[in-house]
Each structure stands twice: as structure tokens, then as C-alpha cells.
Amino acid sequence: MTLSNVRDLYQQVILEHYKKPRHKGKTDPVHRHQRGHNPSCGDTIELTVQLNDAGDRIEDVKFEGEGCAIAMASADLMAGALRGKEVGEALLMVQRFQSMMKGQDEFPKELRKLNVMAGVAQFPVRIKCANLTWHTLKAALESPNSSNATGFISNEKEA
Amino acid sequence: MTFTKEKTLADQVRADFPILHQEVNGKPLVYLDNAATSQKPLLVLNTLRDYYEQYNSNVHRGVHTLSAKATDAYEGSRDKVAAFVNAASRQEIVFTRNATEAINLVAYSWGTSNLQQGDEIILSVMEHHSNLIPWQLLAQKTGAVLKFVELTDTEEFDLEQFKSLISDKTKLVSTVHVSNTLGCINPVQEIIAIAHKYGAKVLIDACQSVPHMPINVQLMDCDWLVASGHKMCAPTGIGFLYGKLDLLRSMPPFLGGGEMIADVFLDHATYADLPHKFEAGTPAIAEAIALGAAVDYLSNIGMDKIYTYEAQLTGYLFEQLAQIPEIRTYGPLPKVAGLGRAALASFTAGDVHPHDLSTILDQAGVAIRAGHHCTQPLHRYLVAQSTARASLSFYNTRQEIDVFITTLKEAVEFFGSIFG
Numbered sequence: 001m002t003l004s005n006v007r008d009l010y011q012q013v014i015l016e017h018y019k020k021p022r023h024k025g026k027t028d029p030v031h032r033h034q035r036g037h038n039p040s041c042g043d044t045i046e047l048t049v050q051l052n053d054a055g056d057r058i059e060d061v062k063f064e065g066e067g068c069a070i071a072m073a074s075a076d077l078m079a080g081a082l083r084g085k086e087v088g089e090a091l092l093m094v095q096r097f098q099s100m101m102k103g104q105d106e107f108p109k110e111l112r113k114l115n116v117m118a119g120v121a122q123f124p125v126r127i128k129c130a131n132l133t134w135h136t137l138k139a140a141l142e143s144p145n146s147s148n149a150t151g152f153i154s155n156e157k158e159a
Numbered sequence: 160m161t162f163t164k165e166k167t168l169a170d171q172v173r174a175d176f177p178i179l180h181q182e183v184n185g186k187p188l189v190y191l192d193n194a195a196t197s198q199k200p201l202l203v204l205n206t207l208r209d210y211y212e213q214y215n216s217n218v219h220r221g222v223h224t225l226s227a228k229a230t231d232a233y234e235g236s237r238d239k240v241a242a243f244v245n246a247a248s249r250q251e252i253v254f255t256r257n258a259t260e261a262i263n264l265v266a267y268s269w270g271t272s273n274l275q276q277g278d279e280i281i282l283s284v285m286e287h288h289s290n291l292i293p294w295q296l297l298a299q300k301t302g303a304v305l306k307f308v309e310l311t312d313t314e315e316f317d318l319e320q321f322k323s324l325i326s327d328k329t330k331l332v333s334t335v336h337v338s339n340t341l342g343c344i345n346p347v348q349e350i351i352a353i354a355h356k357y358g359a360k361v362l363i364d365a366c367q368s369v370p371h372m373p374i375n376v377q378l379m380d381c382d383w384l385v386a387s388g389h390k391m392c393a394p395t396g397i398g399f400l401y402g403k404l405d406l407l408r409s410m411p412p413f414l415g416g417g418e419m420i421a422d423v424f425l426d427h428a429t430y431a432d433l434p435h436k437f438e439a440g441t442p443a444i445a446e447a448i449a450l451g452a453a454v455d456y457l458s459n460i461g462m463d464k465i466y467t468y469e470a471q472l473t474g475y476l477f478e479q480l481a482q483i484p485e486i487r488t489y490g491p492l493p494k495v496a497g498l499g500r501a502a503l504a505s506f507t508a509g510d511v512h513p514h515d516l517s518t519i520l521d522q523a524g525v526a527i528r529a530g531h532h533c534t535q536p537l538h539r540y541l542v543a544q545s546t547a548r549a550s551l552s553f554y555n556t557r558q559e560i561d562v563f564i565t566t567l568k569e570a571v572e573f574f575g576s577i578f579g
Contacts, residue, residue, distance in 0.1 A: 005184070005522050006573070010515070015574075041514060041530045042538070042545045066544045068512035069574075126518060 018069040023079030036136030043067030075133035168468040175200040186524030189559040194550035206452035236451025245375040250433040253400040259289040261385035261400035266293035268410040276302030278330040283308040315343040329359040337367035341490030342501040373462040393453035397446035414439040470497035479564040485509040503550035511574040513547035519570040
């Protein structure tokens with residue numbers, strides 16, 4: 001078997017983030033909290049976000065959850081990329097990531113680490129795995145009182 | 160392993176399945192997702208085309224020739240299904256969209272008019288969502304209580320625990336014949352005999368057994384049995400409900416509309432006799448006729464022969480899986496000659512997520528299922544987030560199992576290297 005296509009998807013960076021995530025856990029304090037899941041496959045993610053005093057800048061993002069290499073690596077990469085970003089900027093990153101999953105966009109130089117996920121666009125059935133964490137982040141940032149949210153946001157309708 | 164030169168069942172039938180002869184991601188397709196849906200033989204495909212090209216017409220209505228021909232074929236298909244499961248009467252076979260609709264039919268028609276607050280329904284933890292949610296809805300509506308049979312150490316239906324759950328309060332037992340995840344074959348005859356002693360009715364979800372082994376509803380003595388056509392070589396959109404005649408007679412209609420009536424007035428109506436009382440609206444005519452063709456196809460091979468061949472494959476599959484130390488399979492192990500369980504294997508591979516396994520297998524042309532297979536509560540019970548599942552059919556070969564195993568080993572090694 002040739003694993004060449006598979007290696008495009010499971011790049012070393014992705015596997016490393018999957019194996020040794022740097023941002024697993026819960027932020028302290030928790031200013032935003034959101035759970036997300038892909039009902040069809042059972043993958044779940046729980047994001048916590050710590051904001052600055054003004055509430056307009058991300059100080060820290062952490063995640064917990066269970067899922068495949070793509071979903072977990074995507075969450076870890078995202079959490080790393082979000083530190084210090086303004087909330088508005090983070091929401092634009094969500095859009096850009098989702099465009100990247102359609103093969104239409106990439107991140108600029110300073111965020112190029114996220115571009116290792118671009119290969120997922122070639123595996124349409126796996127796009128929702130990569131998108132889950134971003135989808136959940138969007139819900140977390142858009143609901144101002146989500147610090148103790150209990151519901152799940154579903155990623156099922158994502159492209 | 161000794162390979163004889165004799166032609167296997169798969170060798171004899173593969174030419175009948177055009178879809179199998181293609182490449183996926185540059186590799187010959189190895190279709191091991193038969194528990195989700197089976198492939199369709201030419202006989203079934205041609206039956207669909209012949210219907211639309213030659214006698215497409217509505218059934219039970221027109222006096223014209225084509226309508227009569229369509230009606231004959233549609234009703235003829237019912238005879239075939241009745242004979243296939245050995246129903247005592249053709250009136251005991253109701254065509255539905257699928258097994259899910261058949262279960263909902265029983266839940267709404269029989270359930271809402273027979274169950275009361277405090278009555279008990281016994282299910283098992285291994286039920287497919289289709290044999291769980293309709294009963295949850297019914298319980299919410301009637302105040303009936305759901306009870307669940309758990310698993311034995313070998314991850315099979317716990318008959319002893321079932322005996323301790325059942326009582327005079329039990330009005331219904333509904334369980335799967337063959338688990339789509341565990342692959343265990345449940346002792347339905349014993350379950351039914353016990354339930355009947357307490358006056359409880361029994362519904363058997365036979366989706367995973369009807370396509371793979373001989374089924375005899377009279378011997379089984381079930382009150383209802385449901386199956387989906389698409390898992391037994393027929394098209395999607397057609398399934399059936401078997402019900403004992405007197406029981407079906409006693410049940411009020413489920414859906415109202417055309418086809419299911421005798422006389423209609425503005426303020427009331429009388430209903431058609433069985434089975435049409437439960438077949439409101441224009442049915443899936445082509446699909447029902449094609450289900451008849453699928454039954455012909457399977458019967459022509461012989462369900463005994465299918466079961467025996469699939470058991471041999473099952474034995475081989477589990478033998479090969481056992482050689483990969485990281486693999487943990489679910490449900491009972493096959494007995495001698497691969498018998499005693501269904502031709503499917505749900506498994507996990509250490510820390511490797513089933514989706515990641517499935518993607519790698521897909522790149523090698525191997526189609527398996529990854530996820531919770533519509534048995535979320537069972538996965539929770541097994542403390543497995545999700546599993547991978549390879550499910551076989553009589554057109555699968557040992558060589559295909561070899562491709563699957565080789566790729567599975569590579570996938571496990573690939574991910575194993577990073578977890579080291």
C-alpha cells in the first residue's frame with residue numbers, strides 16, 4: 001500500500017499535536033465555555049476561553065474531548081494560534097479556516113502553522129472533524145454568557 | 160489455511176454485482192460495510208429498470224393492463240417475502256419504508272392503544288436507535304417504563320438477567336435478533352417463549368439476520384418481525400413488517416390515506432383488509448417488486464449456504480484479527496467453523512481512532528464503518544467512544560479479508576510509531 005495520500009493528511013505536525021497536545025485542560029478562570037460534537041461520529045470537544053479584563057482579547061484557550069487525530073490536532077493547533085488574538089480577529093480566523101477546508105484560502109505567514117490542516121480539504125468526509133473545534137469556538141465567542149453553558153453545539157450541518 | 164481449487168460462493172456470485180468491479184482511490188474496491196447496506200445484484204437492478212421501462216403503473220387502482228401487471232408483481236413480491244420468512248399467510252406481510260418505519264408502526268398502532276401507565280417494555284442495551292427511540296416516544300406518551308437487558312461477560316444478551324426483569328407488568332419485549340455492533344445472535348426463541356408465558360408480546364428486529372441466515376417466523380413464534388430491504392440486496396425505501404394475523408387485525412391503522420380504505424364518507428371511513436390497512440398512499444412499487452427479486456436471488460443461492468459460507472469467512476476474519484495485538488474485538492468470538500456469531504467484527508485498535516483507521520483503509524479501497532453504528536447507548540455501556548466495523552456478505556472473499564488485514568496492520572503501525 002502506498003501511504004502517500006495518507007501522509008499528506010496525517011502530516012508529522014498533526015500527529016505530534018495529536019500525540020502530545022499542548023493546550024489540553026481548562027482555562028483558569030473560565031470566561032467562555034462551550035461543548036461541541038459531531039453527532040454522527042461521536043466526537044466531542046469542550047472549549048474553555050480566558051479573556052482579558054475588557055473581554056475583547058483572548059488570553060488563553062484550552063480544550064478537552066475525544067475524537068480522531070484530525071479533530072484533536074485541529075483543536076490543539078487552534079488553541080495555540082488564538083493566544084493574544086482579539087475576539088473579532090478570532091472570528092475572522094474561524095471563517096478563514098472554514099474557507100481553507102473548502103480549498104479556497106490559507107492563513108498568512110504569522111499563522112502559517114494552521115496551514116498544515118489544508119490537506120484535509122482533499123478528504124471531504126473528514127472536513128467536519130477539522131472544523132469541529134472552530135465551529136465550537138465560534139459559538140463560545142458569540143454567546144457572551146457561555147461561561148457555564150451546558151448544551152452541545154452540533155457540527156452536523158457544517159460543510 | 161488450505162485453499163481448495165473449488166469455486167467459493169463468492170467466486171460464483173461476484174459477477175452478479177457490477178458495483179464490486181471498480182477501483183476506489185486507485186485500488187480494487189473491498190466492500191466491508193454490508194451491515195450498513197448491501198450491494199445489489201443485476202437481477203434486482205434489472206427488475207427496477209424493467210418495471211419503469213415496461214409496466215410502470217399505479218397498483219390496486221387502474222383496470223388497465225399495465226396497472227394489473229404492476230399489481231400482480233407488487234402482490235407477488237409479498238408472496239415471496241411471506242414464503243422467505245415462512246409466514247402463515249401473505250396477509251401477515253406489510254410493506255413499509257424500512258425496519259424503522261415498521262417498528263414505529265407497531266409502537267403507534269399497537270403501543271398507544273395497548274399500553275398504560277406503569278406497563279413495562281423490555282429492550283436490550285444493544286438495540287439500534289431504531290428499536291429504542293420509538294419506544295422512548297411511546298413511554299413518554301403512555302407512562303410505560305423501559306427496562307434494559309444488559310450483557311454477559313462474553314458481550315451477549317444476558318438471558319438470566321432477562322428472566323429476572325420480566326414480570327406480569329411486562330407488555331412488550333423488543334430486541335434485535337443479531338446485533339449490528341456485537342454480532343451476537345440472540346436466543347430469540349427462548350426469549351419469545353419466556354415472554355409469552357407472561358403474556359407479553361415480542362417484536363424482533365431482524366435487519367441483520369434476514370440477509371444472512373434462514374428465518375422462520377412460525378418456528379420463532381414472534382409476534383412481529385421487521386427487516387429492511389436494502390440490507391438484503393434490495394433497494395432502499397422498502398422494508399417489511401411481519402405480524403401475526405390476529406394481532407395485525409386488532410391493531411388500528413397507523414397512517415391514513417388512499418389504498419388503506421374500504422369505504423370513505425366525509426366524516427368516517429372503513430378500512431381495507433390486511434395487509435392494505437397498513438399501506439396508506441402509493442407504495443414504493445418498484446422497490447417492493449425489486450425486494451421480491453432480491454428474495455428470489457437469495458433463495459436461489461440458499462440461506463443455509465449463505466450462512467455457512469459467511470461463517471467460514473467470519474472464522475478467518477477473527478483468526479486474522481487475533482494476530483494483531485492492538486486489536487480488541489467486541490461481542491462473542493466465533494465458535495467452530497466460524498459459526499455462532501454474525502459475519503461482522505466491531506473493533507478498536509489501541510489509541511488509534513476508528514475514523515483515522517477508516518480513512519487509511521479507504522485509501523486502500525477498503526470500505527468499513529467507523530463511529531457508533533447507531534448504537535450510542537451500547538458504546539457508552541462498553542465504554543467505547545466509537546468503534547470500527549468490518550461487516551461481510553456472501554460476495555466477500557478471503558483475499559479481500561487479506562487486503563483489509565494487511566492495510567489494518569499498516570495503519571496500526573503508522574499510528575503506533577507516533578505513540579511508540
